[in-house]
Amino acid sequence: MELKTYLAERKALIDQALEKYLPPVEGQGARVTVAMRYSLMAGGKRLRPILCLAAAEAVGGNVSEALPVACALEMIHTYSLIHDDLPAMDDDDLRRGQPTCHKKFDEATAILAGDGLLTEAFVIMSQVAQGLSGRNAVVLEVINLIAQAAGYRGMVGGQMADLLAEGQSLGLPQIEAIHSLKTGALLTAAVRSGALLGGGSPKAVAHLTRYGQCFGLAFQITDDLLDVEGQAAEMGKAPGMDLLRQKATYPGILGVETARQQARQLVSQAKMELAALGPEAEPLRELVQYLLIRRH
Amino acid sequence: MELKTYLAERKALIDQALEKYLPPVEGQGARVTVAMRYSLMAGGKRLRPILCLAAAEAVGGNVSEALPVACALEMIHTYSLIHDDLPAMDDDDLRRGQPTCHKKFDEATAILAGDGLLTEAFVIMSQVAQGLSGRNAVVLEVINLIAQAAGYRGMVGGQMADLLAEGQSLGLPQIEAIHSLKTGALLTAAVRSGALLGGGSPKAVAHLTRYGQCFGLAFQITDDLLDVEGQAAEMGKAPGMDLLRQKATYPGILGVETARQQARQLVSQAKMELAALGPEAEPLRELVQYLLIRRH
Numbered sequence: 001m002e003l004k005t006y007l008a009e010r011k012a013l014i015d016q017a018l019e020k021y022l023p024p025v026e027g028q029g030a031r032v033t034v035a036m037r038y039s040l041m042a043g044g045k046r047l048r049p050i051l052c053l054a055a056a057e058a059v060g061g062n063v064s065e066a067l068p069v070a071c072a073l074e075m076i077h078t079y080s081l082i083h084d085d086l087p088a089m090d091d092d093d094l095r096r097g098q099p100t101c102h103k104k105f106d107e108a109t110a111i112l113a114g115d116g117l118l119t120e121a122f123v124i125m126s127q128v129a130q131g132l133s134g135r136n137a138v139v140l141e142v143i144n145l146i147a148q149a150a151g152y153r154g155m156v157g158g159q160m161a162d163l164l165a166e167g168q169s170l171g172l173p174q175i176e177a178i179h180s181l182k183t184g185a186l187l188t189a190a191v192r193s194g195a196l197l198g199g200g201s202p203k204a205v206a207h208l209t210r211y212g213q214c215f216g217l218a219f220q221i222t223d224d225l226l227d228v229e230g231q232a233a234e235m236g237k238a239p240g241m242d243l244l245r246q247k248a249t250y251p252g253i254l255g256v257e258t259a260r261q262q263a264r265q266l267v268s269q270a271k272m273e274l275a276a277l278g279p280e281a282e283p284l285r286e287l288v289q290y291l292l293i294r295r296h
Numbered sequence: 297m298e299l300k301t302y303l304a305e306r307k308a309l310i311d312q313a314l315e316k317y318l319p320p321v322e323g324q325g326a327r328v329t330v331a332m333r334y335s336l337m338a339g340g341k342r343l344r345p346i347l348c349l350a351a352a353e354a355v356g357g358n359v360s361e362a363l364p365v366a367c368a369l370e371m372i373h374t375y376s377l378i379h380d381d382l383p384a385m386d387d388d389d390l391r392r393g394q395p396t397c398h399k400k401f402d403e404a405t406a407i408l409a410g411d412g413l414l415t416e417a418f419v420i421m422s423q424v425a426q427g428l429s430g431r432n433a434v435v436l437e438v439i440n441l442i443a444q445a446a447g448y449r450g451m452v453g454g455q456m457a458d459l460l461a462e463g464q465s466l467g468l469p470q471i472e473a474i475h476s477l478k479t480g481a482l483l484t485a486a487v488r489s490g491a492l493l494g495g496g497s498p499k500a501v502a503h504l505t506r507y508g509q510c511f512g513l514a515f516q517i518t519d520d521l522l523d524v525e526g527q528a529a530e531m532g533k534a535p536g537m538d539l540l541r542q543k544a545t546y547p548g549i550l551g552v553e554t555a556r557q558q559a560r561q562l563v564s565q566a567k568m569e570l571a572a573l574g575p576e577a578e579p580l581r582e583l584v585q586y587l588l589i590r591r592h
Contacts, residue, residue: 032452032453033453083408083411088402088403088404088407089407106384107384108384108385108456111382111385111407112379112452112456114411115379115410115411115414115452116447116448116453118414119414119443119447119448119452120447122418122439122440123444126437126440127440129433136432136435136436137425139432140422140435141422143418143422143439144418144419144422144423147415147416147418147419147422148419150415151416151419152319152328152329152332152415152416153319156408157328157412160327160405160408
């Protein structure tokens with residue numbers, strides 16, 4: 001398979017579905033729905049929904065049945081970016097080369113746009129079941145695990161810990177804990193929810209969940225490496241920002257070479273988790289391998 | 297029945313359940329869970345959960361089966377208060393006589409505490425089904441209607457419209473539209489979800505939903521009247537704040553007497569919706585009647 005084509009096709013499928021789920025941009029209070037659309041359609045790579053669909057595919061499931069949850073995952077991811085970019089948090093003016101939501105609109109609108117996207121994700125997920133007769137229990141399990149990954153046990157807790165850690169000297173275990181909450185939890189939830197919606201066996205779901213955990217950690221390490229290496233133009237944000245903010249990073253603690261090696265080990269472990277799966281799991285194999293060579 | 301005793305007993309039941317659902321206050325990122333607890337246990341009247349339980353009761357349902365969703369409603373209400381109080385929004389320093397979340401902690405923590413409470417509501421609701429075998433479809437319907445009421449179709453849209461309307465001269469239809477989104481949607485969802493979880497017939501659910509709509513509007517009008525009449529000490533916030541901010545209010549547009557009359561009409565309409573229900577609906581009758589005499 002050609003990963004580049006696969007990613008482009010999946011991104012197009014997801015963008016089209018997101019368009020369908022996006023709220024109307026007229027009527028009272030429409031400013032918030034305009035802001036939701038602005039951030040959601042700002043050119044994201046759609047990594048979480050792509051992972052969700054690929055996991056459904058890997059266990060022989062129907063991609064279209066996982067599509068609503070995939071869209072919900074992207075909404076939750078986008079909400080977290082909008083809130084993390086706020087002046088009271090990471091105070092970022094640019095995201096993917098464009099003004100962040102509070103810069104384009106204002107702080108109140110950005111807070112509400114984030115709230116609106118987070119909530120809409122649950123509207124969409126609770127409607128999934130209508131297309132999946134007799135599978136209400138699986139849908140409820142998926143809603144539960146995604147909510148856990150997004151809340152204080154996951155992303156919210158991770159962002160809090162990350163903010164509290166600024167300027168502090170952290171050890172590797174603390175950094176890993178922060179990243180596993182802040183980034184890893186939703187990536188893992190994306191893979192696990194896809195596996196569940198695809199009808200995977202408990203054993204397959206467990207393997208794919210561990211794949212998701214390795215993917216999440218490898219993703220963060222390679223993200224840190226990209227930041228250090230400073231691909232400013234390609235990333236659409238200023239390089240070395242983590243360094244400026246004294247945020248602890250993997251290369252900062254381990255050194256660039258050891259961090260790279262750790263990423264390679266995680267990628268190989270992730271691929272081992274897919275060993276029992278057939279050619280349907282090929283996209284997941286290529287996706288995790290891609291982390292080692294990506295430049296944005 | 298003695299409403300005061302009923303309210304005290306139900307508040308105690310709900311507070312006890314909320315304690316059980318509250319996250320631990322230790323570990324990495326614990327600051328956010330401390331803030332979640334601070335705002336959630338800040339002495340709210342628990343009106344939304346009480347309405348939810350009373351609606352379940354009114355259709356002959358089991359109160360304990362509606363309790364998790366009742367707690368989730370209070371978490372969503374508290375999240376909305378935390379975010380609405382932020383400097384970028386209504387910029388309030390006090391809530392129920394205590395420092396608001398961002399004053400007690402800081403803005404970043406308050407944003408995250410709100411996000412955490414909103415998300416946790418869905419964790420709890422998606423777990424309800426475990427105690428209600430064979431009722432997954434009802435639980436999904438409840439999650440869906442509560443998410444719709446909380447998002448851009450409801451509270452989020454209402455708060456946006458309210459912020460955009462500041463300093464503008466609004467007509468009655470616009471004010472009603474804003475309030476029905478901002479306050480009415482979740483109150484109505486509380487009653488409707490209770491009726492559904494209690495196993496109400498479609499007809500009973502429809503009547504109770506209309507009860508909830510009348511309740512929501514009557515609640516807002518009497519809230520506006522309290523603000524104008526300025527029960528500063530009892531409300532724990534400065535009187536006349538809406539006036540200061542040039543927010544449009546019912547008494548401001550209709551005059552105090554006409555606003556009072558409208559509230560009375562809505563209360564009587566709400567009670568008519570309960571006509572077909574028996575003595576189990578007595579708490580709902582008393583609750584809406586109470587709006588006309590409350591002082592806080």
